[in-house]
Amino acid sequence: MNPQFKKGVLELIVLESVRKKDMYGYELVEEVSEVIDVNEGTIYPLLKRLTNEHYFETYLRESSEGPPRKYYHLTAAGILYRDSMAAEWEEFQERVSRFLKEGKGHE
């Protein structure tokens, strides 16, 4: 898959993943990796940025194995941002696919 495509969609996938349930970093990476093949390292910076922009908030929770884990939770602003992004994505992909279909129809 084109890395340029991935980069744009990754944010939306992460937002959607965290909306479903609060997750810690590794869990999230695994979840995202199921959807698109992505460099694991790049998800952490994204989480960091979304946290800095107050779409995520973090809290620590003890785990049965190893040190406490940092969980990400989507804030109200994050939900709004996710919805607008999802709408944008819908419109975008509809237009693109319509355009591609039109191209096919002319052939």
Next chain:
Amino acid sequence: MNKETFLEELREHLQILEDQEQRDIMEEYAQHIDMKIQKGLSEEEAIRDFGSVKELAAEILEAYHVKPGFHNRKTSVKMPDLKQVKILDGKEALERGSCWIKDKLKRTGQAIGKGFQWIGKKWKSLMEWIKNLFSRKIEMPLENTENFQTDKEKESSNEISTNINNMRQGTIIDAGKRERIHTGGFFDTVRRGIVSLWKLFISFCIWWLVFLWNCGWLMFSVFCGFFTLIMLAGCGAILVLLPQGYPLLGILLLSLGGMCCFGALTCGAFTLMIRKKREESVTDKVDGEVQYE
């Protein structure tokens, strides 16, 4: 690459971030690697999945809206690492340098001192020579008079002896002798007159020279003193203007320097005058002695 080196390298790239943030990021990545290892991957593999550390760091920095190249540019002109610089070495070098400077300063100071000493000696000998030149001229006639006096004494003693001879040998020689004494007396008065005139002339010349010298220095010192006063007045005016915000600090320093310089010149001129006067009194004394004689 193992976990430690990976995290250390990543931290190097994230130096620009706050310590708390750095620790946060390190913890996340460490946890991620640990979990991968738990799942059965090797350390190497877990880290390889992150890709290039540099790119990863650039992405993290992008999340903070930091220019990714900023840190690299900064590190390229970084100061030498303190761990690598031995402070004691610097201290030693400093001590060595200061010792060397001290030594050189001492030597130059000594050389300057010697130079001044040499100049002083030469000056003294020159002054001595000049003094001798004058005093010889004064003493020369003095010697003459002394010679004359001794001559006279000799002659008088001769006279006595001739008188004794007279008593023994007769009057003819006696008359010739008396004539000779008489002529000697005439020359003596002429010489005495010339000598006294010469002395007068010399002392007049010296007086005149001293007078000119003193006049010159007096005029010079008055001139310099005048300038000193002007500078002092200027300083006062500038000191009044300075607190009002005029940019006159440079001119203030200039006038202060000028004041000091002209003041020193005035004092120097005065001391030169006084020294000459002392010499004059010495010559006076010599004159007095001559007159006394």
